[in-house]
Amino acid sequence: MKTQEVSKVSDIDWKYIQANIRCQAWRGYKAGAYARQELRDIEQSLWTMVERYLEDFTPERATFKTYIDMIVSRALARILDTRKTAFRTPPGGPVVSLTTMVDDPDGGPPMELSSALSLEDRDRAIGRETRSEEAVFEEVEAFRVVFAELPKHQQELCKQVMEHGRIATQKQSGMTRRAFHSMLQDIQQRFIDAGITPPRDKRWK
Secondary structure, three states: OOOOOOOOHHHOOHHHHHHHHHHHHHHHHHOOOOOHHHHHHHHHHHHHHHHHHHHHOOOOOOOHHHHHHHHHHHHHHHHHHHHHHHHHOOOOOOOOOOOOEEOOOOOOOOEEHHHHOOHHHHHHHOOOOOOOHHHHHHHHHHHHHHHHHOOHHHHHHHHHHHHHOHHHHHHHHOOOHHHHHHHHHHHHHHHHHOOOOOOOOHHHO
16 A cells, blocks of 8 residues: 555645644643643644644554644644743743742732732743633533534433433443443543533543
8 A cells, every 4th residue: 555645635634633733732721731822823833743744644554633643742742841841941040939028019018929929920920811701601601502512312411420420320321331431532522622621520531
């Protein structure tokens, strides 16, 4: 079997690549690895990595989607590792201790830096954004839309898992473990594709 000519645009599933990049970049943001305004830069960096290694794809070694998954995940890991290294050695000089005494902005006596920092300051410093009520509302609405689009049996499955747990629901459903787990993954992927972080509740693990 000859190597697939991936250089031909017609042979490449660009929509899958785009969805994969957006999904991985969004996961990094939701994990607190970078701020939301950096999403576009992260996506662009991932695109660059995909384009660099796309021509090396050979169908004998892996499926196209598996190959893209590997490139994007490794590229994101490399980006995050680079950012961690930069964070450990900040270009701006030595890190200021939170116990450093600073002037009170309201005119009071000096206070420790940790007392002067707001939650917003902390979130900006670690690359996170404080979620506004509007952002929370948008995610709730997005969840409702995706949930409403699920087949009725999957909606009922979600309710049963949250109420009784994964193991009990699987036994009651009569499905094999593999089929049950596959359906849960499919449901979670629907929410991920919509930009919604799947629940971290252990009942879904």
